Structures are given as structure tokens and as C-alpha cells.
Amino acid sequence: MLLLTDHYRVARQALDRSKTRAFLTMIGVAIGVASITAILALSGGVSKVIGRQVADLGGSVAVIRPSTGRASLADLSNPSPSNAYSTSPLQERDVTSISELLGVEAIAPLMTLSGSVRTNSSTPSESTIVATSPALQQISNLETADGQFIDSVTKQNTAVIGTQLSIDLFGTEQSIGQTFLVRGQSFTVIGILKRLNQPINYNNIDFDHAAIISLESGKLFNGGIAQIQQINVKAAPNTNMSRLADSIKLTLQNNHDNQKDSDVFIGREIAQPTSELFQFVSAVMAVIASISLLVGGIGIMNIMLVGVSERTREIGLRKAVGASNGTIVSQFLFEALIISVLGGVLGFLGGYFIAFVVSLMIPYDPVFSWYIVGWAATLSVGVGVVFGLYPAIRAARKDPIESLRRYH
Amino acid sequence: MAKPANKPVIKMTDLKKRFGVGDAEHYALDGVDLTVKKGEFIAIMGPSGCGKTTLLNIIGLLDRPTDGEYLLDGDNVEDLRSGQAAKIRAHRIGFIFQNFNLIERLNVLENVALPLTYSGVPHMKRIQRASDILKGFHLQEREYYMPWQLSGGQTQRVAIARALVNKPSIILADEPTGNLDSKSSHIIMEELSEIHKKGNTILMVTHNPNLTTYATRVITMLDGRIDTDTAEPKLHENKNEKRPLNKSAKQKSSKKGAKTTKSSRRKAKK
Ligand SMILES: Nc1ncnc2c1ncn2[C@@H]1O[C@H](COP(=O)(O)OP(=O)(O)OP(=O)(O)O)[C@@H](O)[C@H]1O
Ligand SMILES: [Mg+2]
Numbered sequence: 001m002l003l004l005t006d007h008y009r010v011a012r013q014a015l016d017r018s019k020t021r022a023f024l025t026m027i028g029v030a031i032g033v034a035s036i037t038a039i040l041a042l043s044g045g046v047s048k049v050i051g052r053q054v055a056d057l058g059g060s061v062a063v064i065r066p067s068t069g070r071a072s073l074a075d076l077s078n079p080s081p082s083n084a085y086s087t088s089p090l091q092e093r094d095v096t097s098i099s100e101l102l103g104v105e106a107i108a109p110l111m112t113l114s115g116s117v118r119t120n121s122s123t124p125s126e127s128t129i130v131a132t133s134p135a136l137q138q139i140s141n142l143e144t145a146d147g148q149f150i151d152s153v154t155k156q157n158t159a160v161i162g163t164q165l166s167i168d169l170f171g172t173e174q175s176i177g178q179t180f181l182v183r184g185q186s187f188t189v190i191g192i193l194k195r196l197n198q199p200i201n202y203n204n205i206d207f208d209h210a211a212i213i214s215l216e217s218g219k220l221f222n223g224g225i226a227q228i229q230q231i232n233v234k235a236a237p238n239t240n241m242s243r244l245a246d247s248i249k250l251t252l253q254n255n256h257d258n259q260k261d262s263d264v265f266i267g268r269e270i271a272q273p274t275s276e277l278f279q280f281v282s283a284v285m286a287v288i289a290s291i292s293l294l295v296g297g298i299g300i301m302n303i304m305l306v307g308v309s310e311r312t313r314e315i316g317l318r319k320a321v322g323a324s325n326g327t328i329v330s331q332f333l334f335e336a337l338i339i340s341v342l343g344g345v346l347g348f349l350g351g352y353f354i355a356f357v358v359s360l361m362i363p364y365d366p367v368f369s370w371y372i373v374g375w376a377a378t379l380s381v382g383v384g385v386v387f388g389l390y391p392a393i394r395a396a397r398k399d400p401i402e403s404l405r406r407y408h
Numbered sequence: 409m410a411k412p413a414n415k416p417v418i419k420m421t422d423l424k425k426r427f428g429v430g431d432a433e434h435y436a437l438d439g440v441d442l443t444v445k446k447g448e449f450i451a452i453m454g455p456s457g458c459g460k461t462t463l464l465n466i467i468g469l470l471d472r473p474t475d476g477e478y479l480l481d482g483d484n485v486e487d488l489r490s491g492q493a494a495k496i497r498a499h500r501i502g503f504i505f506q507n508f509n510l511i512e513r514l515n516v517l518e519n520v521a522l523p524l525t526y527s528g529v530p531h532m533k534r535i536q537r538a539s540d541i542l543k544g545f546h547l548q549e550r551e552y553y554m555p556w557q558l559s560g561g562q563t564q565r566v567a568i569a570r571a572l573v574n575k576p577s578i579i580l581a582d583e584p585t586g587n588l589d590s591k592s593s594h595i596i597m598e599e600l601s602e603i604h605k606k607g608n609t610i611l612m613v614t615h616n617p618n619l620t621t622y623a624t625r626v627i628t629m630l631d632g633r634i635d636t637d638t639a640e641p642k643l644h645e646n647k648n649e650k651r652p653l654n655k656s657a658k659q660k661s662s663k664k665g666a667k668t669t670k671s672s673r674r675k676a677k678k
Contacts, residue, residue, distance in 0.1 A: 006525055017513050317509050320470055321570070322498020322526035324491045401471045404509060 004334075011335040014307065022339055025303045028296025029343030029383055030350060033376050035289035037351025039282050040375060041366035042358060049364045050202050054270045060105075061139060062245055063202060063265045064098075064231040064252070066090060089261040090228035092215075095133075097251050098231065103239035108136035110203060110230040111218045115183045117165065117211050124168035128210045129182055131218020131226075139234040140203060147176045147191030150214050157217060160191040162208040180211070183221060187213060199363050202270045203230065241266045293379060296343060297387035300336050304391035308332065308398075315395050316403025328396040329389075336388025337381065344380025348373070415482060417578065417609050418444035418467060423476035425462050425632075436462040437473070438632035444611070446577075449604040451620040452613045454629035460613045461506060463629070464580045467611065468501050469493040498526040502571035506582040506613075509567070510555040516542065516566050517551040523574045541569045545599065561592040568596065572603060579603065581612040585619065597622045 015022045054061070066088045092109070099107045113129040136142060137149040149160055159180075166175045166189070179186050199206040219226050235244055245264045252262055308315070315328060323331075355366035425437040436459045444450060452460050465471040466478065469485060478485045480496070488496070497503075502523070510519045521538035529537070542548055545565045555563060564584060571579055581600065585593035593616065601622050604610050612623065620626045628636045 003530075005531065009531070010525075013514065013518075313509065314511050317511060318522070318526070319494065320468070320497065320503050320505075320509075321523035322494055322574075324494035324526075326491065327494070327526065401465055404470075404505065 007331055007334040008338075010331050011338050014311070014335055015338060018303075018307070021303055021306075025296070025299040026339050026343035026346060028292060028299040029340050029380055030296075030347035032289050032291075032293030032296050032383070033344045033347025033380055034351035034354060035285045035292065036379060037348050037372055037376050038354040038358065038366075039285045039289070040372045041352060041355040041368070042362075042364075043282060044367035044369055044372065045355075045359065045364040046200055048367050049198075049200050050270070051268060053198065053201055054268065056141065057139075059241065059267055060235045060237070060239065061266075061270070062233040062235065062241065062248060063270045064090065064094075064233065064248065064262055065265065066229070066262050067260065088227050088229055089256060089259070090231060091255075092219075092226040092228070094252055094255050095226075095228070095231060097255055098233060098248055101244070101247050101251060103236050103244050104233055105236040106135040106138050106234040108133045108139050108232045109215060109226065109228040110136070110205070110232065111215060111222075111226055111228050112205070113182070113218055113221055115221070117169065117180055117182055119169050119178075119180045122169055124165060124209070126206075126209045127165055127168070128205055129218075130205055130210050130212050131215045131221075132212060133215055135234070136212070136232065139232045142196075142207065143194040144191045145194040146174065147189070149191055150212060156214060157185065157187050158190045158213075159187040160193060160212040161189055162193045162206070162210045163195040164208040165211060166192050168209075182211070182213075185217075185221075187211070187217075197363070203232070293383055296340070297383045300339055300384065301387040301391055303339070304332060304336050304388055305394065307335070308391050308395040311395075312398060312403045315398050316400040319398075319400040320404065325396040329392045332392035332395045333385065333388050336392065337384040340380045340384030340388070341377075343383075344376055347380070348376040351376070415446075416443045416479075417446050417481060418442065419477075419479040419482075421477045423466065423473050423478055425459070425466060425471070426474040435474075435632050437466070439476070440632070440634055442627075442634060444609060446609055447604075447607050449601065449610045449622065449624045450612065451623035451626045452611060452629060453615065453617070453620065453626065454635070458629045459632040460629055461582055462632075464503075464582055464611060464613065467578070468503055468580045469497055470503075494526070498523060499574065500577050502574065502576035502579045504564075504567050504571045504579070504581040504584045506586065510563060510570075512555055514555075515551070516547065516553050516555070516558070519555065519566060520570045520573050522570060527574050529574075538569075538573055541573050542566075545569050561588050561596075564588065564592075564596060565599075568599065577608055579608055579610045579612075581610065583613050583615065585614065585616065590618070593619060 090109070095107055095109045098104060109132060111131040113131060115129060116123055117127040117129060118124070132150075134149060134151045137144075142149065144160065145163065147160070150158060161169070161175070161180075163173055166173050169175065169180055170178050173192060175189050175192065177189065179188050181187070193207055193210075193212075196207050199208070201207075215226060233244075233248065235241060245266050248264050252264075253260060256262075318328065318331075352366065352368075359365050420440055420442040423437055423440040423442075424435060427434050427436055438459075440459075440463060442463075452463070454460055462471070466473050467480075469480070469488070472485070485493070510516075511522070514522070517535060517538050520542055521534040524534040524537060539548070539551060542551055545568065547562065547565060547569065550558065550562060550566075555566070558566065564586070568581075568584060571581070579600075584600065585596050588596070597619055600610060600612065604622075604624075610623075612619075614620065625637070625639045627634055627638075
């Protein structure tokens with residue numbers, strides 16, 4: 001067997017002659033690896049942001065969300081992906097049963113309402129209407145800058161709004177007592193939330209742009225039925241979280257005729273990105289990545305096949321002076337690997353470059369982790385091996401006599 | 409590797425090589441019996457297309473015979489796996505091809521060092537040994553030339569240097585003096601006989617009768633068979649006894665006869 005350095009030398013000699021060709025082939029792999037790297041770096045960034053929030057919660061929060069098992073590629077072309085909400089299996093009586101479980105200190109259902117928030121003079125483009133219970137303040141550490149949070153005593157048609165929404169609606173952060181409209185219904189501002197600057201969080205709600213109303217008011221917009229997208233549960237101190245999660249699961253199954261239609265997340269699981277936009281973008285990037293890896297791989301196979309037929313005589317000669325079939329296979333495989341790994345390195349750096357550029361426009365930074373390095377390496381080596389093997393075997397199968405005879 | 413000196417390096421019995429199938433079927437070698445002892449310098453002559461290159465290829469394990477037996481150092485080559493054959497080529501056999509076959513994008517030094525790559529010599533040592541051998545061929549100033557920058561004679565000498573660099577015990581030279589003038593031819597022949605004097609076995613194909621004087625034994629081939637052999641003058645007669653045909657008749661009838669017997673034998677084998 002040849003040493004790796006020998007293989008490297010032979011492959012270098014071969015690639016030196018066709019630098020441009022090799023470089024162009026490399027780009028295909030590079031684009032694929034770059035997309036993957038960017039996706040992972042950014043999603044890592046999201047997880048990190050949310051993870052920090054989850055850590056702030058002290059590990060005592062459990063989050064219940066409807067199962068997303070039905071999510072498929074078809075959803076990407078669905079004009080209204082948020083319709084998943086209208087079929088949320090979580091109901092008010094789930095909230096009631098869970099609140100009775102041992103170890104549950106507070107519970108807050110989250111119901112996001114469609115429709116915009118407006119005053120007679122302005123309609124902010126970005127706003128979210130959330131109907132929830134007063135316990136959300138405690139569970140999600142929401143602080144008010146002014147006024148008070150919604151509570152069970154205050155009358156209906158009152159709301160707490162985010163700082164930015166207040167500015168967008170009324171042009172000031174001091175808007176206590178002002179009124180705004182939701183679907184023709186008028187609400188009075190009783191509190192302003194402190195600015196959070198957390199557009200990405202495990203509640204999937206940008207509280208700076210949110211209007212928080214009571215669950216009762218929310219239900220009125222929905223024919224008296226609560227459509228709950230998420231239930232946040234805060235456990236009493238020293239509660240075993242996984243055991244609590246299990247009993248929540250059991251309760252939900254009992255309530256839902258043994259249908260497993262929702263998931264309970266605790267600890268770091270809560271931090272997995274759930275934003276649909278994010279998932280959409282990730283899915284698109286993943287498709288781009290796989291296509292470009294495939295194209296890159298085909299490029300490698302192509303350039304290698306060309307190389308093999310160009311070098312037929314050389315292969316014959318190498319065999320004549322003692323190269324075994326195995327040596328020829330590894331020589332050509334090594335050449336393919338050099339292309340794909342260099343492409344991978346290029347793509348990895350490019351991917352981080354893209355991630356940093358993108359992060360200028362979004363509220364979190366990409367993360368670096370060895371896990372991403374591992375993926376980039378695995379993919380580039382994998383593409384090299386998968387698409388380099390066939391040409392390499394073709395090279396090794398060449399009959400030395402024919403090879404030497406045919407080209408001179 | 410210490411085999412008794414009298415034991416033949418190469419022993420072929422009724423060796424046949426067929427190319428093509430069906431109507432295109434053609435025997436390039438049609439029953440070659442050849443025994444070569446260690447240290448012989450054999451010149452092979454014969455008209456173009458009589459199977460000389462094919463014979464060298466089979467001796468050098470580049471090709472396999474269709475039929476017959478070939479013992480290399482007493483081992484039947486039929487039993488060799490392709491990896492073992494490669495190893496033997498790397499360590500024990502040096503080829504000088506009819507058309508030299510230098511790799512165009514490698515320089516002279518790298519071309520000469522090529523066989524050493526496959527016999528496990530480290531890079532630095534390879535370069536060193538290739539450089540040494542090129543010195544012997546007065547090509548040291550041409551080390552970094554590319555093949556296309558060499559004259560025909562220089563190219564031939566580089567090809568010989570490459571064949572010798574791994575100190576093979578058997579050297580197979582296919583018209584090493586191909587299209588050289590007689591002076592250059594004799595220089596190359598002197599070099600080959602130097603190598604022969606060191607105890608190597610050489611089989612050389614040539615069309616130039618003058619060069620056979622360097623050889624210890626001369627074989628002529630005709631239509632895939634050995635026609636005359638200075639070492640075994642009897643052989644020729646024996647063969648003629650077995651096939652008492654004049655030349656033109658022999659070509660036609662033997663081909664037909666051979667075809668039927670061979671195909672029936674193949675069937676029987678299966
Ligand atoms: N791969 C092949 N396929 C078909 N026929 C072949 C093949 N190789 C050789 N032959 C045929 O076998 C015969 C012998 O060829 P070979 O190259 O051994 O001749 P040669 O004696 O070396 O001739 P020359 O002196 O011209 O080099 C020729 O008729 C040739 O056409
Ligand atoms: Mg020939």
C-alpha cells in the first residue's frame with residue numbers, strides 16, 4: 001500500500017494540471033456545505049438565545065405544544081401555514097386538569113389571535129394579539145414598565161401592550177388609559193411591558209409588539225372556544241421535571257381519548273427553534289444544500305470520469321510498473337476527496353460568512369460548534385467517497401494492455 | 409528467493425493467447441514453448457504482428473494467457489491474484505515499452521522514480537535513486553525536463569532508466585532501439601549488456617539483426633509460434649516433424665484446425 005503522502009503527491013500532480021476544472025467542481029460542493037453550515041450556525045444561534053432564556057427560567061418550566069408530526073413539505077406551499085393553530089388540540093379543560101396536578105405552581109395558556117391591532121389613526125404592521133392568563137407574567141418573567149399586568153380582578157376589555165406596540169399605536173410609551181381596537185372591539189391599556197428585545201423566544205411571541213388580553217376576551221373572538229397553541233407550566237420548587245412531564249402527558253392523553261396529539265417539553269428541549277419562518281427558511285436551505293451537494297457530487301464524478309479516460313495510458317503504465325488495483329482505486333478516490341474536502345473547507349468558511357451577514361439582519365448571532373465542523377466534514381468526505389468511488393473503480397478495472405495500446 | 413541457478417526463471421508450455429471472439433477470433437500466440445534460465449540475454453525477432461509484444465506482456469504479467477502453462481520462478485501464474493501480480497511487477501520486472509510510455513505531465517526524474525512508488529520506497533529515496541540511475545545514462549542535466557523536451561534517443565534512455573530503477577531481475581525490452589541510428593542503438597545495447605553482466609535476465613525484441621550479437625540466445629517467432637531458437641536447434645526440427653507443412657499451407661490449415669480443436673477444448677473445459 002502507498003503512504004497517504006504518496007497518494008497526496010500523485011493527486012496533486014494530477015490536479016495541478018487541471019486547476020480550473022478542479023476549482024469549478026469544488027464550488028458545487030462548497031455551496032452545499034456552505035448552506036448546511038449557515039443553517040446549523042444560525043439555528044444554533046437561535047437555540048442558544050432561547051436556551052439562555054430557558055436557563056433564566058431556572059429549569060422549572062414545562063411547555064406543552066401541539067404535535068407537529070403532520071408538518072410536511074406540502075406545508076411549505078400552503079398559503080396559510082398558521083392554520084395549524086385552528087386545529088390545536090389543546091383545550092381549556094386541559095389547562096384545568098393540568099393545574100390540578102401535584103407540583104404545578106402556575107399555568108398559563110397562550111392563544112394567539114389573528115387580526116390586527118389598530119387605533120382610529122394608525123395600524124401598526126407588526127403586532128400580535130395574545131390571550132392568556134395572569135400567571136404568564138410570573139412564568140415568563142414579564143415585567144411591566146408602567147401600570148399593571150392583566151389579572152383576574154380587572155374587568156374585561158383591558159390589555160397590556162409591549163413598548164414598541166405602544167409607540168406604534170400612540171406614538172408614546174406612556175399610553176395607560178388609551179384605547180385601541182381589535183376586530184372592532186375596543187380595549188383599554190392598563191399596562192406597558194418593559195422592553196425585552198427578544199423577538200425570538202420559546203413563546204413564539206415578540207412581546208415588544210404584543211397586545212396581551214385575558215383568555216376570556218380571547219375566547220369571545222373565537223366563538224367562546226379557547227384555541228391554545230401553547231401551555232406554559234411552572235413547577236413548584238424541587239419538583240422532578242421529567243416526572244411532572246410524564247404526568248402532564250398522561251393527563252393530556254386521558255383528556256384526548258388516548259390520542260397523542262401534543263408534546264411536553266422541559267429543559268433544553270424548549271429551546272428548539274419552533275418559529276415557522278425559521279423552519280421554512282431552514283427547510284429551503286436544506287433543500288438547496290442537498291441539491292448543490294448532489295450537483296457537486298455529480299460534478300466530481302464527471303471530472304473524475306474525464307480524468308480517468310484522459311489518463312488511460314497513465315493508468316496502464318502505473319499498473320505495468322506495479323500499481324495494484326487497490327492502489328489505483330485509492331489514488332483516484334484520494335483525488336476526488338481532495339476536491340470535495342477543499343470544497344468543504346471553502347463551503348464551511350463561506351457558510352459562516354453567510355451566517356454572519358444574515359445575522360446582521362436578525363436579532364441573534366451564529367454559533368460555532370464542533371458539531372457543525374463534524375457535519376461539514378462528514379458531508380464533504382461523504383460526497384467525495386460516494387461520487388469518487390465509481391470513477392476510481394472504473395480506473396482500476398482498466399486493462400493495462402488495452403490502456404497502453406490504445407493511446408500513443 | 410534463492411532458487412537453484414539451473415531452475416528456469418520462465419517456463420512456458422503450449423502457451424496460447426487469443427484475441428477477439430467469434431469471427432474476429434485470432435490467436436496472437438499459438439502454442440509457445442519457451443524456457444528461460446536466469447541470466448540469459450534473449451533477442452526475439454520476427455515479422456510485425458507475429459506476437460512478440462503479446463509474449464512480453466504475458467511474461468511480464470500484464471496479460472494472462474488464454475491457454476497453456478506459464479511458470480514464473482516455478483510458480484504457476486494462473487494462481488496469482490491480481491495484487492500478487494502487481495507486486496511481482498513492482499519488484500521483479502522492468503518494462504521498456506515499444507512506445508516508451510513516459511507520463512507526459514511528469515518530469516524525467518518523476519517518470520524514472522515511478523516504479524519505486526509502488527515498491528514501497530520513501531519519496532526522498534526514490535528521487536535519490538532515480539537521480540543516480542539517470543547519472544548512469546548521462547541524463548543528469550535532463551532531470552527536470554518534461555518528456556516532450558527530450559530527443560527520441562533521450563526518451564528511450566529515460567524509459568530504460570525507469571525499467572531498471574527498481575533493480576528488477578527480469579527486463580523486458582520491446583524494441584528499445586526502435587527508431588534510433590546505429591550509434592545510439594549500440595550505446596543503448598552496451599548499457600543493456602552491462603545490466604546483463606550483473607546477472608539480470610533480459611528479453612529483448614528487435615528488428616535489427618546486428619543487435620542480436622549482444623544476446624546470448626536468439627529466438628525468431630512466426631505466426632504466434634517460436635520458429636527458430638539458437639539454444640534449441642532441435643526444437644525447430646521437432647516442430648516441423650510434428651507439422652510437416654510448407655509455410656503457406658501451414659498458415660491456412662493450421663489456423664482452421666487450431667480453431668476447431670481449441671473451441672472443442674474450451675467447451676470441454678467448461
Ligand atoms: N488487444 C488486442 N486485441 C486484438 N488483437 C490484438 C490485441 N493485441 C494484439 N493483437 C493482435 O495480435 C497480433 C500480435 O500482436 P503483437 O503486438 O504481439 O505483435 P508484434 O509481434 O509485437 O508486432 P510489432 O513487431 O509490429 O510490434 C497482431 O496481429 C495484433 O493485431
Ligand atoms: Mg510489438
